[in-house]
Amino acid sequence: MAMDRREVVQTGLVAGLAACLPSSPSLARAEAPGQSGASLGVCYYPEQWPRSYWADDAAEMARRGITFVRIGEFDWSLIEPEAGRFDWQWLDEAMTTLGRAGLKVVMGTPTATPPKWLVDRFPDILPVAEDGAVRNFGSRRHCTLSSERYWAESRRIVSAIVERYGRHPALAGWQIDNELGCHDTVMSWGPVDLAAWKRWLVKKYKTIAALNEAWGTSFWSMQLTTFDEVILPVRAVTETAPAARMDYRRFSSEQLVAYAAMQGALIRAGSPGRFVTTNAMAFFPDFDHFALGREVDFMSWDSYPLGHTAEYLSEESELRRYARTGHPDVPAFNHDLMRGASGGRAFWIMEQQPGPVNWSPWNGVPEPGMVRTWIWEAFAHGAATVSMFRWRQARFAQEEMHAGLNRPDRKISPGGIEAEQVHRELVRLGPLRPAGRAPVALIFDYESVWYAKVQPQGADFNATLLAFAFYSALRRHGFDIDFVPPGASLEGYRLVVAPMLAMPRPDAVAALAASKAVTLFGPRTGSKTPDVHIPDDLPPGPLQGLLPMKVTQVGSMRPGLTEKVEGDGLAGHIVHWREWLETDLPALATFADGEKAVVAAGRHIYVAGWPDAGLLDGLVAHAARMAGLAPIALPADVRVRRRGDLMFASNYGATAQPAPAQAGARFVLGEATIAPHSVSAWRIS
Ligand code: GAL
Numbered sequence: 001m002a003m004d005r006r007e008v009v010q011t012g013l014v015a016g017l018a019a020c021l022p023s024s025p026s027l028a029r030a031e032a033p034g035q036s037g038a039s040l041g042v043c044y045y046p047e048q049w050p051r052s053y054w055a056d057d058a059a060e061m062a063r064r065g066i067t068f069v070r071i072g073e074f075d076w077s078l079i080e081p082e083a084g085r086f087d088w089q090w091l092d093e094a095m096t097t098l099g100r101a102g103l104k105v106v107m108g109t110p111t112a113t114p115p116k117w118l119v120d121r122f123p124d125i126l127p128v129a130e131d132g133a134v135r136n137f138g139s140r141r142h143c144t145l146s147s148e149r150y151w152a153e154s155r156r157i158v159s160a161i162v163e164r165y166g167r168h169p170a171l172a173g174w175q176i177d178n179e180l181g182c183h184d185t186v187m188s189w190g191p192v193d194l195a196a197w198k199r200w201l202v203k204k205y206k207t208i209a210a211l212n213e214a215w216g217t218s219f220w221s222m223q224l225t226t227f228d229e230v231i232l233p234v235r236a237v238t239e240t241a242p243a244a245r246m247d248y249r250r251f252s253s254e255q256l257v258a259y260a261a262m263q264g265a266l267i268r269a270g271s272p273g274r275f276v277t278t279n280a281m282a283f284f285p286d287f288d289h290f291a292l293g294r295e296v297d298f299m300s301w302d303s304y305p306l307g308h309t310a311e312y313l314s315e316e317s318e319l320r321r322y323a324r325t326g327h328p329d330v331p332a333f334n335h336d337l338m339r340g341a342s343g344g345r346a347f348w349i350m351e352q353q354p355g356p357v358n359w360s361p362w363n364g365v366p367e368p369g370m371v372r373t374w375i376w377e378a379f380a381h382g383a384a385t386v387s388m389f390r391w392r393q394a395r396f397a398q399e400e401m402h403a404g405l406n407r408p409d410r411k412i413s414p415g416g417i418e419a420e421q422v423h424r425e426l427v428r429l430g431p432l433r434p435a436g437r438a439p440v441a442l443i444f445d446y447e448s449v450w451y452a453k454v455q456p457q458g459a460d461f462n463a464t465l466l467a468f469a470f471y472s473a474l475r476r477h478g479f480d481i482d483f484v485p486p487g488a489s490l491e492g493y494r495l496v497v498a499p500m501l502a503m504p505r506p507d508a509v510a511a512l513a514a515s516k517a518v519t520l521f522g523p524r525t526g527s528k529t530p531d532v533h534i535p536d537d538l539p540p541g542p543l544q545g546l547l548p549m550k551v552t553q554v555g556s557m558r559p560g561l562t563e564k565v566e567g568d569g570l571a572g573h574i575v576h577w578r579e580w581l582e583t584d585l586p587a588l589a590t591f592a593d594g595e596k597a598v599v600a601a602g603r604h605i606y607v608a609g610w611p612d613a614g615l616l617d618g619l620v621a622h623a624a625r626m627a628g629l630a631p632i633a634l635p636a637d638v639r640v641r642r643r644g645d646l647m648f649a650s651n652y653g654a655t656a657q658p659a660p661a662q663a664g665a666r667f668v669l670g671e672a673t674i675a676p677h678s679v680s681a682w683r684i685s
Pocket residue numbers: 178179302304351357358359389399402
């Protein structure tokens with residue numbers, strides 16, 4: 001465990017690591033890990049390589065500036081090959097080897113991969129797809145978190161691992177499970193799920209009359225007389241009650257968070273002084289990440305910019321343009337969301353794309369320079385650690401086409417060379433300051449994301465992508481953005497953006513009313529009650545106090561259809577979704593048919609539809625001016641982010657671009673001309 005002190009200081013690790021070792025859960029929440037640190041990590045699978053490689057691998061990791069090594073997250077059948085028979089020897093040796101090289105271990109709990117013997121013994125732990133088919137053993141995440149049996153088995157294996165390694169000197173912290181909910185497993189649709197769902201409904205509604213009222217069961221003769229009659233809102237002849245489906249999403253999200261909290265409690269009890277995190281996924285809609293973030297010391301997420309761009313964006317021209325760089329706002333959106341879910345404190349990248357992945361429809365090779373740019377962008381957004389996935393490309397199995405920092409022949413890969421460059425740059429820069437607070441808040445609302453899935457009313461209405469559109473416009477103007485959940489205090493923010501707040505609760509309305517910020521509201525805000533009913537006085541329902549208007553009619557629009565919008569300094573189109581307003585408020589812009597498209601009630605602005613990029617640029621510029629915020633003029637494909645006393649600018653484009661720096665700025669990374677696919681950083685006052 002003897003770590004070279006010079007190296008520790010140089011990578012800013014002393015502050016980071018000390019803060020990583022809270023002595024109690026409450027202290028852990030107060031002192032976020034690595035706030036002012038910036039270090040590198042790697043995901044390692046010793047079980048997939050001969051033991052004769054391990055010591056060399058560990059020494060090489062340390063030499064290349066790696067501080068943290070995540071292991072173990074899929075190892076259940078290797079640790080417990082038969083029920084109750086544990087084989088710790090190999091993992092003991094791996095821990096010792098890594099520790100001897102001065103590396104800090106992050107141990108994953110292996111509950112994403114229940115072994116075959118466990119599945120055979122308790123087949124009802126398997127998840128069930130919407131069509132009723134059992135989702136079988138053979139890959140991973142073959143478990144439903146509704147299963148009390150699976151909870152018991154999870155407790156057993158987590159307790160055993162915590163007991164074995166909880167106080168190991170090489171252990172820095174824990175990753176709960178792996179990508180909870182991945183592969184569409186947050187919701188499962190079998191008998192075990194039905195039982196858990198009924199329990200949840202009894203707790204929520206107390207009486208069946210209350211449930212009938214909320215779900216609107218007088219429609220289509222859906223009344224229930226007892227909770228026993230409840231079935232899963234799936235596999236009916238046609239659409240099931242929207243309120244029931246909304247509840248099923250809430251139930252499934254809460255269950256996932258409770259499951260993670262159960263593991264977190266076991267870890268904290270048996271592994272004092274170690275941090276607890278879990279790795280989330282980009283744009284993942286099916287559970288509330290703010291709620292999960294409250295159960296861990298900080299959130300981590302897995303950043304694969306090429307795969308995420310390919311999977312979530314749909315415009316063919318953008319997909320081609322960013323095929324080898326990723327869209328410039330895709331990693332940033334998720335960094336800001338995870339920092340928000342970490343309560344504004346430092347977060348981690350637990351897995352960073354090092355080269356081509358294997359799981360998207362087409363898997364390109366990142367442009368030279370992008371791996372380094374992605375790592376620096378994560379640090380710029382407040383990441384404490386960026387851990388690369390994986391140390392070495394596997395020679396076998398599902399991910400053998402996925403790059404690593406090293407090639408299968410044990411030689412360094414292009415991504416490995418770029419990560420090593422970042423290490424040298426970190427050493428040169430010294431510790432980074434905390435990210436600090438942004439002037440702009442974006443209210444990101446999981447209930448709206450779920451609601452838009454339950455009742456899209458337009459085949460391509462996706463509330464996450466609506467938020468992404470607003471976010472991108474803010475970034476094109478050079479603003480730093482904090483993500484906050486609805487109901488969080490908005491104090492101190494100059495500009496607040498609420499892309500969609502479908503069913504605002506009293507705390508969200510109160511926070512908006514108390515805020516002094518200029519606020520820009522997107523469509524469908526206040527459009528439903530939490531039970532998915534239309535508000536008595538029409539939308540925006542409880543926000544009518546701030547926005548005196550009624551939305552009287554809405555219509556969705558096929559791809560390619562647009563409605564022109566024009567106003568003073570505002571010009572563009574509405575796409576996907578249009579609304580009709582009844583209001584005396586002045587119009588900032590109107591539709592071609594004379595109807596109001598953008599209205600303002602003092603500092604509250606509402607846009608009656610899904611604005612395209614042109615209209616959003618105008619809206620953001622207008623709102624920023626009102627808020628007294630100065631935008632930064634940025635070349636296309638360049639984005640900026642401040643962290644402490646540094647300003648970072650990344651260039652996702654293929655041509656060199658000027659950095660938006662003050663004359664005489666002192667550059668600490670790159671230069672005043674940002675090279676293609678590269679990053680520059682300079683000191684700001
Ligand atoms: C992540 C996952 C890893 C690995 C990786 C490949 O989603 O957590 O285990 O599968 O993707 O890109």
